[in-house]
Amino acid sequence: MEEKLRIGRALEKLGVDVIEAGFPVASPGDFEGVKRLSQELRGLQVAALARANKKDIDTAWEAIKDGANPRIHTFIATSDIHLRAKLRKSREEVLEIARDAVKYASKYTSNIEFSAEDASRSDLDYLCKVFEAVIDAGATTINFPDTVGYAIPWDFARMIKYVVENTPNIHKAVLSVHCHNDLGLATANVLSAIANGARQVECTVNGIGERAGNTAMEEVVMAIRTRHDLLPYYTNINTKHITATSRLVSQLTGMPVQPNKAIVGANAFAHESGIHQDGVLKDRQTYEIMNPEDVGLESGELVLGKHSGRHAIKAKLEELGYELKSEEIDKVFEKFKAQCDKKKEVFPEDLAAIVAEEIWRIPDKFSLSYLHVAGGSGIRPTATVAIKIDGVEYATAEMGTGPIDAAFRAVSSLTKTKSRLLRFQVSSITGGTDALGEVSIRLEEDGYIVTGQGADPDIITASVKAYLNALNRVERMKANPNSGQKRAVI
């Protein structure tokens, strides 16, 4: 309930006009969720879904009646396949059911939406008759769903135009569309519908929804905003909240957003190829059609990877605060490319480490002498660690919640550091149970953010090596106060 409410509040802040909060008859939980949203969200309309029958409509109204501007959304299928196989009713019967449902809902409110489920596979003349009947009965929003994502943009445009031209009272209602993404065409279909008279778009954040999902809200909004020359319409969406809302929805639904998803994917504003990076550095508009700031991102990102060129590396080094000579940049670039062959993405901290190790050439302060770990079920994990600090060996033992925690506590005690671990990742370099484990960590120590890597057949040893590697990098940063390396802003 609380999560639903958090998403509801985020949508209100985003500026959506209507939230379809749920299907109250579906379960007591859905009923309570819709009711709570209706009571708490006053700045928008909260709609409740109902099949075309009295019980669903009564329950929907009961859930939303306290809302600021409640909407009943009732629906029934109009395609022959749904009539024959699912509803087992004739066209005439379904037309009567639809009309009666809307008339029944009108005893509660004048804010009524009617959807003709599977409209895109329905006979258009029959569909127009149904729409005409429900508008006469009191529907103020008429929804044309492409329920199974079957439509093709120019044919969807033809269908919308047909409905507009052949439903005599269509001007009394707002025409809406609701597209699914089974063929990856939901956004395209919606845009073609808008261009032909649709004025409400039913969509979801991140495109989540049944099967391949629904039309992604952020795609429609940004298409209208970016191509205003061809789409002279507007939405009330405050686009600066798009990224935050997308992340919230992803987090609360547990549905990750694919990295290359338009607008909200992690890579949507990231440039990795050297030629693109060079262009973006010279003028962002060479490869950016939208401002990342407009969707709430700080700025577009240059991703350091194997496709990056010298221009991008030089720019990133400057951004990090390094003032290097041309031959030093060449050296960093060479090492950087070698690292890229080993890992997909190289972080700015890795670049900083290359500078520290290749240009400054300061020896490691800390090195592992030995590590002994006792663990298993029924005993408290204990690690005994000895490390050399500037050549002198020190040892201690610590307990922890697990063997890695115990070993890290021992390292922290010996090195007198209090690092904050930001990321810990274990992967196997080779296959099988004898695989070499590679640990990559990212930590913050004394205001510096660094990465560290360690490899060993024993993952606890690999973890301690990675930890010490990161701490050595911090020491190099500290030893070069004039290097220009910026301390991290935490």
Ligand SMILES: CC(=O)SCCNC(=O)CCNC(=O)[C@H](O)C(C)(C)COP(=O)(O)OP(=O)(O)OC[C@H]1O[C@@H](n2cnc3c(N)ncnc32)[C@H](O)[C@@H]1OP(=O)(O)O
């Ligand atoms: C197109 C859409 O996406 S609509 C939204 C889909 N969302 C959901 O389905 C929400 C979750 N659903 C549920 O919890 C349940 O399906 C309920 C509570 C809605 C209904 O449960 P039940 O009464 O057990 O019926 P069940 O789901 O098994 O079957 C659906 C029945 O509704 C009928 N029906 C389907 N759509 C409609 C409609 N729009 N209007 C009237 N009746 C309909 C079907 O013909 C079937 O009737 P039958 O029992 O006479 O054969």
Ligand SMILES: CC(C)C(=O)C(=O)O
């Ligand atoms: C209820 C309607 C709008 C629906 O969800 C669909 O047809 O996909």
